[in-house]
Amino acid sequence: MENNISFQMKVETGDAGYVLEDVPHLTDYIPDLPTYPNPLRSNPAYSVVKQYFVDADDTVPQKVVVHKDGPRGIHFRRAGPRQRVYFAPDEVHAAIVTCGGLCPGLNTVIREIVCALYHMYGVTRVLGIDGGYRGFYSKNTVTLTPKVVNDIHKRGGTIIGTSRGGHDKPKIVDSIQDRGINQVYIIGGDGTQKGAAVIYQEVRKRGLKAVVAGIPKTIDNDIPVIDKSFGFDTAVEEAQRAINAAHVEAESAENGIGVVKLMGRYSGFIAMYATLASRDVDLCLIPESPFYLEGEGGLLEYVEKRLKDNGHMVIVVAEGAGQELLAADNLKTSTAKDASGNKLLQDVGLWISDKIKAHFAKIPSMPITLKYIDPTYMIRAVPSNASDNVYCTLLAQSCVHGVMAGYTGFTSGLVNGRQTYIPFNRITEKQNNVVITDRMWARLLSSTNQPSFLGPKDVIEVQKQEEPPTQLLDGDSSKTNDI
Numbered sequence: 028m029e030n031n032i033s034f035q036m037k038v039e040t041g042d043a044g045y046v047l048e049d050v051p052h053l054t055d056y057i058p059d060l061p062t063y064p065n066p067l068r069s070n071p072a073y074s075v076v077k078q079y080f081v082d083a084d085d086t087v088p089q090k091v092v093v094h095k096d097g098p099r100g101i102h103f104r105r106a107g108p109r110q111r112v113y114f115a116p117d118e119v120h121a122a123i124v125t126c127g128g129l130c131p132g133l134n135t136v137i138r139e140i141v142c143a144l145y146h147m148y149g150v151t152r153v154l155g156i157d158g159g160y161r162g163f164y165s166k167n168t169v170t171l172t173p174k175v176v177n178d179i180h181k182r183g184g185t186i187i188g189t190s191r192g193g194h195d196k197p198k199i200v201d202s203i204q205d206r207g208i209n210q211v212y213i214i215g216g217d218g219t220q221k222g223a224a225v226i227y228q229e230v231r232k233r234g235l236k237a238v239v240a241g242i243p244k245t246i247d248n249d250i251p252v253i254d255k256s257f258g259f260d261t262a263v264e265e266a267q268r269a270i271n272a273a274h275v276e277a278e279s280a281e282n283g284i285g286v287v288k289l290m291g292r293y294s295g296f297i298a299m300y301a302t303l304a305s306r307d308v309d310l311c312l313i314p315e316s317p318f319y320l321e322g323e324g325g326l327l328e329y330v331e332k333r334l335k336d337n338g339h340m341v342i343v344v345a346e347g348a349g350q351e352l353l354a355a356d357n358l359k360t361s362t363a364k365d366a367s368g369n370k371l372l373q374d375v376g377l378w379i380s381d382k383i384k385a386h387f388a389k390i391p392s393m394p395i396t397l398k399y400i401d402p403t404y405m406i407r408a409v410p411s412n413a414s415d416n417v418y419c420t421l422l423a424q425s426c427v428h429g430v431m432a433g434y435t436g437f438t439s440g441l442v443n444g445r446q447t448y449i450p451f452n453r454i455t456e457k458q459n460n461v462v463i464t465d466r467m468w469a470r471l472l473s474s475t476n477q478p479s480f481l482g483p484k485d486v487i488e489v490q491k492q493e494e495p496p497t498q499l500l501d502g503d504s505s506k507t508n509d510i
């Protein structure tokens with residue numbers, strides 16, 4: 028067992044400003060572990076694939092846009108099968124858990140972890156932990172086999188259940204230890220990955236030969252570093268149905284207004300992408316972009332103008348937008364939180380709808396018809412679409428390869444279109460938000476033609492709050508921000 032454990036990131040540097048933010052390995056705290064040839068070597072599906080095994084030195088750059096004289100920058104370890112593995116097939120006892128809110132693709136990831144373990148590595152003991160983190164100590168487990176998971180990817184939700192709260196570190200790690208679990212696959216969002224990091228640290232402190240790996244899940248796309256989280260594409264696609272309905276309703280009435288509220292607690296990616304995809308949206312409101320209602324340049328003035336010009340309009344609002352305005356208006360700030368400590372939000376869609384109705388009630392010459400559509404849970408309870416299904420498969424298989432190779436304390440994630448292993452520290456240190464001074468938000472503003480609601484003074488303020496721009500001035504957020 029290690030005495031002075033350092034959970035600092037493993038960082039390696041090289042020529043020309045090369046930095047590798049590496050992931051931990053079992054051998055960092057258990058030396059002399061036996062290794063085995065990767066069973067994929069004799070698997071007919073893989074043995075013919077040229078360069079199937081990933082070179083130990085392969086890494087993936089975090090930034091692909093570079094300057095001639097700039098440093099090579101941060102890299103992550105490339106995911107994929109290694110020549111040697113640190114588990115014999117009959118030694119593996121794997122567990123899979125899903126935590127946090129639902130997300131399209133959860134079942135696909137579960138299915139593909141089970142199938143990869145069975146079919147690629149000959150593993151036959153895989154457990155599903157029932158109902159999120161608390162399931163480790165308060166619920167039964169489910170035996171997962173390729174037969175059990177065969178067609179689950181066609182269903183929304185998660186067959187092993189999920190929950191918020193209940194992260195009791197000692198009880199969870201006791202359960203891992205008592206059951207002899209040596210591979211833990213943890214599927215969830217930012218909160219879940221923080222929980223996974225804590226479990227990894229405790230497992231390591233106890234000196235257990237047990238790998239802890241995360242797979243990032245969330246429709247909100249608020250996990251940093253990775254290109255995007257699985258389920259996001261499906262959620263954006265499903266949101267189109269609500270926006271289409273709002274548009275049809277708005278177009279068919281005199282001064283018709285359709286208001287659609289979409290999920291996005293702290294990050295407005297779903298609203299932004301759903302708006303960009305639709306082209307029927309006249310106004311998109313997200314948590315990251317402040318707005319105001321009354322007066323010159325305000326939202327109500329814009330709505331009035333749009334109705335005069337077009338006769339109808341569609342507004343998409345992310346659930347986390349304008350919360351400070353609601354609080355000021357209702358004279359109370361909501362301090363309510365869910366079991367995981369996430370802020371419970373007030374209904375901004377309803378509030379905006381009421382404000383617009385009240386405004387036009389004072390203008391008899393402009394009667395309006397407003398329909399408010401709230402498809403919130405519908406966009407995340409559906410099964411994943413084709414592209415998310417493929418993405419989930421790659422994430423799950425990459426994760427299994429990394430775990431079998433003995434890497435631990437990592438999240439499996441796509442960086443610049445390549446599968447990588449990212450240390451938990453990098454995934455949990457901050458949240459991914461829409462950067463409203465980046466090009467993507469500017470593209471949205473020019474697509475909807477909406478005002479930015481920011482004066483020159485506000486822009487300076489926003490720039491101050493946001494991360495200092497990188498040397499390339501392309502923002503440091505996920506690639507979904509800056510394509």
Ligand SMILES: Nc1ncnc2c1ncn2[C@@H]1O[C@H](COP(=O)(O)OP(=O)(O)OP(=O)(O)O)[C@@H](O)[C@H]1O
Pocket residue numbers: 126127128129159160161190191192193194215216217218219220221222223225244245246247366367369
């Ligand atoms: N800082 C933390 N330390 C340990 N556990 C945490 C932490 N934050 C959250 N968790 C646990 O992680 C689980 C999921 O967290 P949360 O409900 O915030 O969802 P999430 O993973 O962020 O997914 P999403 O936000 O997409 O629904 C919960 O069981 C919660 O107790």
Ligand SMILES: O=P(O)(O)OC[C@H]1O[C@](O)(CO)[C@@H](O)[C@@H]1O
Pocket residue numbers: 127128129216245246247290291292346365407
């Ligand atoms: O009502 P629940 O299940 O707690 O989840 C709501 C939250 O979950 C999310 O979908 C993230 O998973 C947020 O967009 C939303 O605020």
Ligand SMILES: [Mg+2]
Pocket residue numbers: 127216217218245
């Ligand atoms: Mg979250």
